[in-house]
Amino acid sequence: MGKSYVVTYVLWGFGGLFGFHHIYLGRDSHALLWMVTLGGFGMGWVLEFWKIPSYVMKANRKQEDLSQSHRQKPSMSIISFFAQIIVGIYFGIVAIIGLSSLNTFYFIMLPLAVGLGIHLVASISEETSDLRKTLTAAGITSLIFYERPIAILPVSIVASIISQKNRRIKTPSVHDNFSVRAYRLGLAYLAFYMPLAYLAIHNTVLTAAYIKDIASVILDLFTSFLFFPYTVWKTFTSGYGFFQEWEKIIKLFNSLQGETAEIAYKTLGLEDGATMEEISKMYKELVKLWHPDHNPDHSEEAEKRFIEIQTAYKMLKKLKKSAEL
Structure with missing residues (x-):
């Protein structure tokens, strides 16, 4: 029995985000993709409204048609x-x-x-x-x-x-x-x-730190791309012209970065502007103090502090390295 356009559209409307219409049409891979992404993050589900007729035609196509094209x-x-x-x-x-x-x-x-x-x-x-x-x-x-x-x-x-x-x-x-x-x-x-x-x-804590690292890397790539025109302008015009508005954006990002660095210094128990040698020394001391293996009685708190210390150290190390360039 052939698949119905009406039934397909009804299933698309009431369960499309979970791939119900694809299950009906025998498109199990597509159904699974929609189940785990909620209809292609919603966008795919909306765009399918115009594709459903072709899906139904393909589902009703005979096996002989497929066998002729499989090569x-x-x-x-x-x-x-x-x-x-x-x-x-x-x-x-x-x-x-x-x-x-x-x-x-x-x-x-x-x-x-x-x-x-x-x-x-x-x-x-x-x-x-x-x-x-x-x-x-x-x-x-x-x-x-x-x-x-x-x-x-x-x-x-x-x-x-x-x-x-x-x-x-x-x-x-x-x-x-x-x-x-x-x-x-x-x-x-x-x-x-x-x-x-x-x-x-x-x-939970370890994953949050890892996701934060990913977000940091993506943000760095984005800001590098965003500020590339400003860098070129600054190099060849000595700071005059239309791109002066970019300096306001640069100052905003620098201020946000400064606030993040301040938090990192406080996490390590250091004053702002501490040297890399002081940062490394304090990092080693705190890592030994808060290592989860050394704190079996309160391992959850130790794990949280341990990851915060690692994240702060990586951040300050990166900022110090950038300042040297």
Whole structure:
């Protein structure tokens, strides 16, 4: 029996954010993607309003049509490529939130999470990609950027490129019944959210510090790009002209940075303007004092202080290094 346009639109309207219409049409990969991203962060769900007729036509297409086209290699899709990068980063962040404390995180967990997210996007329609090559690319890139907060970005980009280069049409197969499909989707949904459940039980403080590091790196990249015109103008015009308004923005960012540095100095128990030698000395003393292994009776407080001390030290070290350039 063919799929109905009316039923599809009704399911899109009342359960589209969770992929109900895709489940109805047999698009399980697309349904799973919508389940874990709430309809492609809402935007994908809205844009689908105009795509539903083509989805229904494809669902009603006979298997013979698929068998005639399965040997054709699809061309690279820019939209799909950027969607893969975004979802790869999203899956990577979820892994960071729940699993970043594991010793195997950069070896296994991060490339596995990013690679699976990218492959899920590659498989949402009649196309798919080579999962093994995608995971291999993610794993190698993750090792290159080992323990760097920004690692999820290059891992997602490289793995998405490899996935795009290995796109192909899915081989036609017999569809399983609804109960089997629902069981698989349920397992995949639980697997995705297990890291978040693990976070709620175990490593909240550590994850917060890691996310803060990622936000700091992204902010640095953004400000470098934002202030590039100002830097060029300052170099060649000695500070005259239209870009004088940028100086107000620069002063604002510097003031925010100064407030952050003040907090970091207080965390380490130092006066503003302490030397790098004084910072390093105090850091070593505080790390020994607040190491969780040395404070078994109040380990939660010690872990929180330990991470705050590490974050403050990294921040001040970075500021001192920037001031020397």
